[in-house]
Amino acid sequence: MESLKKEGEGGRKSMPRILIVSVKAGAGHLKAAEAVEAAFMKYHPGVITKNLDLLDYSNELIKYLYGKMYLDIVKAFPELYAYSYKHYQSSKKFIKPRFLIDRFNFSDFFGMVEDFNPDIVIATHFISEAVTENYRRKKKKRFKIAVTLTDYEFHPVWLFSNVDLYFTATEEVGCGLLFYGIPPDKIVTSGIPIHPKFSEEKDREELLVKYGLSNQSPVILISAGSFGVTPLAEVIGDFGALKDEFQIMVVCGNNAKLRRDLEIKQKSEPRLKKVFGFVDFMDELMALSDLLITKPGGITVSESLAMGVPMIFIEPIPGQEEANADYLVEQGVGVKARNLPVLLHKLGLLVRNPRKLADMSERAKAISRPYAAKTITEEAIKLGPHPVFKI
Numbered sequence: 001m002e003s004l005k006k007e008g009e010g011g012r013k014s015m016p017r018i019l020i021v022s023v024k025a026g027a028g029h030l031k032a033a034e035a036v037e038a039a040f041m042k043y044h045p046g047v048i049t050k051n052l053d054l055l056d057y058s059n060e061l062i063k064y065l066y067g068k069m070y071l072d073i074v075k076a077f078p079e080l081y082a083y084s085y086k087h088y089q090s091s092k093k094f095i096k097p098r099f100l101i102d103r104f105n106f107s108d109f110f111g112m113v114e115d116f117n118p119d120i121v122i123a124t125h126f127i128s129e130a131v132t133e134n135y136r137r138k139k140k141k142r143f144k145i146a147v148t149l150t151d152y153e154f155h156p157v158w159l160f161s162n163v164d165l166y167f168t169a170t171e172e173v174g175c176g177l178l179f180y181g182i183p184p185d186k187i188v189t190s191g192i193p194i195h196p197k198f199s200e201e202k203d204r205e206e207l208l209v210k211y212g213l214s215n216q217s218p219v220i221l222i223s224a225g226s227f228g229v230t231p232l233a234e235v236i237g238d239f240g241a242l243k244d245e246f247q248i249m250v251v252c253g254n255n256a257k258l259r260r261d262l263e264i265k266q267k268s269e270p271r272l273k274k275v276f277g278f279v280d281f282m283d284e285l286m287a288l289s290d291l292l293i294t295k296p297g298g299i300t301v302s303e304s305l306a307m308g309v310p311m312i313f314i315e316p317i318p319g320q321e322e323a324n325a326d327y328l329v330e331q332g333v334g335v336k337a338r339n340l341p342v343l344l345h346k347l348g349l350l351v352r353n354p355r356k357l358a359d360m361s362e363r364a365k366a367i368s369r370p371y372a373a374k375t376i377t378e379e380a381i382k383l384g385p386h387p388v389f390k391i
Contacts, residue, residue, distance in 0.1 A: 009243035016384035018207055019143075020051040021132060022059040023125035028299040032150050036297075039373035043197050044381065048117055054128045057109035093110040110135055119384045120144045122376070124193075126158045133160045135314035140257060144383040147375060149173060150192055151298040153323030156180060164383055167193075167376050169298070169369075172327075188379050191369025192302040195283070195376065199306060199370035202287040211288065213273060217245040218351045221309070223287040223300065224252045224262075233261040236269055244351045249274040249285060290357055293343070296324040296334075305333065307370035312337050312346055335366040 018040060022033035030053060033206055037051040055063045094106025113121075115137065120137075121143055123129035129147050136143060146165040149158055153167070166182060167190040168174045174187045208215055224232050232250070239248070248271050252259040255277075262275045279285065286292065286307040294300055296313045301324055311327040311334035328334040335350075337343035350357055369375075 004260075014186060015046045015048055016119040016381060017117060018047055018049045018380065019113065019116055019121045021054055021121060021123050021128035022052075023054050023127045025125065025127075028138040028150055029125040031195075031299045032148055034146065035124075035195045035373040036122055036124070036376055038195050038197075038205060039193070039377045041247050043374050047377075047381065050118075052112075054106065054109060054125070054131060058105050062105045071080075091181045106131055110139075113141075118143050119138055120146060120380055122146045122148060122380055124148045124150060125348070129158065129160060129163065133162055137162060146376075146380045146383060148190075148193060151324055152192075152301075152327040153320060165379065167372075167379070169302070170327075188375070190375040190379065191372030193296050193373035193376055194299060194303045194306055194370065196373060197283045198286075198303050200283070202284065204210060204288050207288040208282055211249075211274060213247050213249075213288065217247055218354070218357070219249065219288055219291040220347070220351070221285055221292045222248060222250045223292070223294040224250050224255060224258055230260060231246045233265050235340060236262065236265050236272055238344065239269065239347075242348050242351075245270055245271075246346060246351050247273045249276070249289070251276045251279055251282070251285065253278050261288045283345075290361075292345075293347075296321045296328065298324055301328060301334075302368070302372070306370035308361040308365040308368070310334060310350070310357055311362060312343065312350070314343060331363065331367055333360050333367065363372065 011268060012229045020033045020036055022028055022029045025332050033051050034053070037049055040049045074319055103196075109131070113132075121132050123132055123145065124147075126147075128343075129145070133145055135141070136145065144163070144164040146167065147158065147160075147163050148167045152169045152173060154173045159177075159180050161180075161181070164178055164186065166174075166187050168177065168187060169189075169192045171189050174189055177187050205215065208219075213219055214388060222232070236250075248269075249263055250272070251264065252275065257275050262272065266272045266275065276285075282303065286304060286309050288308050289307075291312065292304050292309045293312045293314060294304070296311070296316050298320070301311060305328075311328065313328070313334055316325050316336075317321045325334065327335055329336055335346050337346050
């Protein structure tokens with residue numbers, strides 16, 4: 001596909017070239033980019049796409065400043081992060097110095113942009129949005145920029161007047177853009193992009209058999225990364241205070257020590273049925289689950305909505321995750337637990353009330369946008385300089 005010529009070369013129109021740019025500051029923004037890329041591959045297989053992490057084109061200092069330091073600050077000083085999130089406008093004077101840093105540290109990225117020569121750039125993080133928009137403006141490039149917001153609240157850090165199209169989770173998020181002067185024809189309420197596999201029908205009974213679970217009691221899925229300073233193995237131990245019947249699955253991600261600890265815990269907690277490391281089949285685990293215990297990250301909760309799984313929210317990041325939790329609680333698809341005793345209390349209430357869980361599940365499906373990534377690809381392609389045709 002890379003050999004296709006652009007319009008005017010040999011008299012033939014080519015497919016648009018799409019560059020998807022994210023930043024590894026938490027997994028959500030990368031997953032959004034992967035979802036958009038997968039949607040292009042599924043629904044527009046002829047389109048030429050390139051998906052990358054902006055930080056792969058920077059030095060180690062910038063990787064730390066834009067990537068790891070963000071996570072470290074959130075974990076160590078959540079109140080400081082919350083303050084900066086809420087008082088962003090007073091910090092705007094630091095934007096211009098930041099662009100000076102960008103020009104010195106993303107030269108490899110700019111070289112790649114020159115080589116790839118995109119028609120459309122889709123940014124799933126405000127830093128990739130800012131760097132790309134600044135580069136286009138300074139170099140007088142003609143490619144279009146579309147931006148995918150990844151939370152259920154708008155924040156001004158995403159605001160750039162020269163962006164060609166914004167994709168938002170809800171109309172409510174779009175209202176934030178309208179308030180700051182973005183024209184309505186530049187706003188599409190698409191939903192937050194999730195991988196197309198979360199929109200595919202799945203047979204729950206088959207999955208229960210596949211994973212060795214019963215249909216006689218609720219299945220509780222826990223995202224281990226959601227627990228900050230609280231050791232999850234101890235939390236599972238405290239589940240002993242609940243005498244209800246339920247089955248627990250835990251996804252540990254890359255935390256090998258936690259996985260070992262939980263596998264030992266299985267000997268004393270028979271309800272702890274499955275312990276996984278990193279998985280690429282979260283869609284299957286959600287499809288057989290009755291309840292998800294998680295941090296309210298924008299991508300994770302959007303996946304859960306698409307699968308119709310109610311949620312208990314724990315330890316949200318101050319700012320965007322708190323806003324996500326507030327929106328979803330308001331919509332009747334989740335509850336918040338600020339500490340372990342409240343988590344145990346609310347978990348017990350829900351597993352004893354299957355009608356409540358069913359109502360929350362129906363409501364989750366009703367407000368979900370499982371085809372958000374497809375919508376984003378369709379609308380982004382319209383920005384291209386020439387019509388799309390199938391090869």
